[in-house]
Amino acid sequence: MSYLTLKNAVPAPIKGVPTHEYKEFKAAIKELLEQECRLSSLFAVPTDSDNRIFAVMTNDKKGEIYVFATKYAKTFESLTPEIPQAHWFEREIAEIHNIKINNHPWLKPIRFMPKSGEKNFPVAGDTDYFKINGEEIHEVGVGPIHAGVIEPGHFRFQCYGEKVLHLEIELGYQHRGIERIFPKTPHNKRIKIIEAAAGDTTIGHTTAYALNIEGLAGAQISANDALVRSIALELERMANHTGDLGAMAGDVGFMPTSSYCGRIRGDILNTTGMICGNRFGRGLVKPGSSGYQIDAELKKKISDKLDLIEADVKSAIELIWQTPSVTARFDETGSVSRENAVAIGLVGVAARAAGIAVDIRMTHPFDAFKELEAVVPVGKKGDVGMRAQVRWHELQNSFKLVRDMLAKLNFEAEKSEVNDDICGKLAPDMISVALTEGWRGEISHAAITDANGNIKTYKITDPSFHNWFGLALALRDQEISDFPLCNKSFNLSYCGHDL
Structure with a gap:
């Protein structure tokens, strides 16, 4: 079966994407899934000449990305009955492009947006819901x-x-129409939209966008810029993992860890603020460079700050594992089996907790991760306890990674020589797929340019898009009182899903 093979953020001519008949398209996805590839994105691109649905498949073993397509008309036979990873994507495609997808098991809106050619928004949440009948x-x-x-x-x-x-x-209450307005937005303002795609994942998303633009513009960034961006990405991971572990402790009434972690999360966010003046990293990542540099004085301040934070976070979080009443609530609660995790395409912490060893930093390395290796902790039970432990191991590894990156900074090196207008000088008729590992998991950005080098399609897939259904599975046969704890153990993004 033919497909276009890409490397992370390395573009190729769009004409190289093969278009298959539906049966071959479906068979190709199934074949790649059997080889332990993953459906990273599935989206429709309507044009004047034809309408195509693109599949983006990720091969973690080879570090490759496969892209292929099929044509569609007003109807499309659902892939979901045999390919569960497609179910949420197909609902999105049907909603945006007003396509009737036959035999989808539960075809309903995911964002409540106007259909193609319509202006009126439907009422969010006004839809049918699954029901179970019985006296009790x-x-x-x-x-x-x-x-x-x-x-x-x-x-x-x-x-x-x-x-x-x-x-x-x-979901859908946070829908802002980011993908719809993105191609029409002046290129020098697009970074602001990406920064707000999922506010707690600013660095993860802006890095993916920057990688795409740099690839399409043929730009290379300096080693220092790559290090600064990667330091910010790890600080983002540290802040959110710390906050989540504290919140999980709070959901079982364990206030010592909960109280400490809220304050410590703020300390980590403030460390990002030391670099760029914004605690969430806005303005730090730019296509072609990092927006800010770390000099020798700032490096020492960050290092000293990390020493204090690490001591505090270790003291606060290790209380969890030392308290049987907490671990008893975490263990065997909200489990997702490895089989189900693979079937629905879980990513990130939730996938690793269920036994899937996947981390884009290792399988499709970018920026500083081309030279530095991240530890990939993998659990077995896929429960709240495992999701907590995976976070804790990743958090500890992030301290080491940031220190290693700080040590590699070269204060004598020159900054990246990049034209400020890089976003307006993209190669025409190309496709690029950029992957990063945000703190929730894989972030996928797919960009397609037109004959003039303008972005005509930009598809964003936040890790929450893959993982919300995992939360639904985690609640099956659980006590309803376990919902807050299970929900926090996933801690998925509403706005990152709704876009």
Whole structure:
């Protein structure tokens, strides 16, 4: 079966993407999945001459990305009954492009956006929901409005007593139309849109965007710039893993770790702020460079700060493993089997906790990770306890990675010589796929340029897009009171999904 083979953020002519008949297209996806590849993205590209659905498959063993396509009309036969990884993508395609996808098991909106050619937005959440009938079955609805500053999302439980038989997750309340407006946005303002795609993953998404633009513009960044961007990516991972471990402790009423981690997360965010003036890293990553440099004085300040943070975080988080009442609540709660994780295409922490050894930093290295190796912790049970342990091991490794990167900085080296107009000088009729490993997991950005070198299609796949259904599976046969803990152990993005 033919497909275009790419390396991470290395573009190729779009004419090299083969277009198969539907049966061959489906067979190619199934064949690659059997070889332990993953469906990183599936999206439709309508044009005046033809309409095609593109599949982006990731081969972690070979460090390769495969792209191929099939034509579609007003109807399309669903891949989902045989390829579960396609189910959420097909719902998205049907919603955006007004395509009838036949035999999809549950074809309904995921974002409640206007269909192609329409202007009126449907009412978010106004749709059919899965139901289980029975005298003692009851339904519990949670959200979309939640306490505090939590993003909106609706969770509908079908329960027998306290046991959850099924959870249906309805999102879309945060939809902003990022992919729709992106090609029309002036190229010098696009980085601002990417920074807001998922606010807690600013570095992960902006790095993927920068890699695509650099590849399409034929630009090379300096070793120092690559190091600064990678340092920021690890700080982002550290801050969020620390916050999540504290929040998980809070969900079982263990306040010592919860209280400490909230403060420590702030210390890590402030370290990012020391580099660029923004705690979430906005302005730090730019196509062709890093927006800021780390000099000898700042390097020492960061190193000293890391020493203090590491001591604090170790003291706070190790309390979890020393407290049986906490570990008893974590263990055997919210399990996702490896078989199910593979079937639905889980990524990141959730995948590694279930026994899938996948990390883009190692399999498709970028920036400083081309020379530095990250530790990839892998669990077995796929439960809350394993998701907590994977986070803890990754957090500890991130301290080492940041120190190694700081040591590699060369203060005598020149900055990247990149024209500020790099975003407006892209190669025409090309396709590029950039992958990064955000703190939640694989981030995929696919870019297609037109004959004039303008971006005509930009497809973003946040790790949460893959993982929300994993949360639904984790709640099956659990007590409904376990939902807050399971939810936090995934800690998925609403806006990153809704875009």
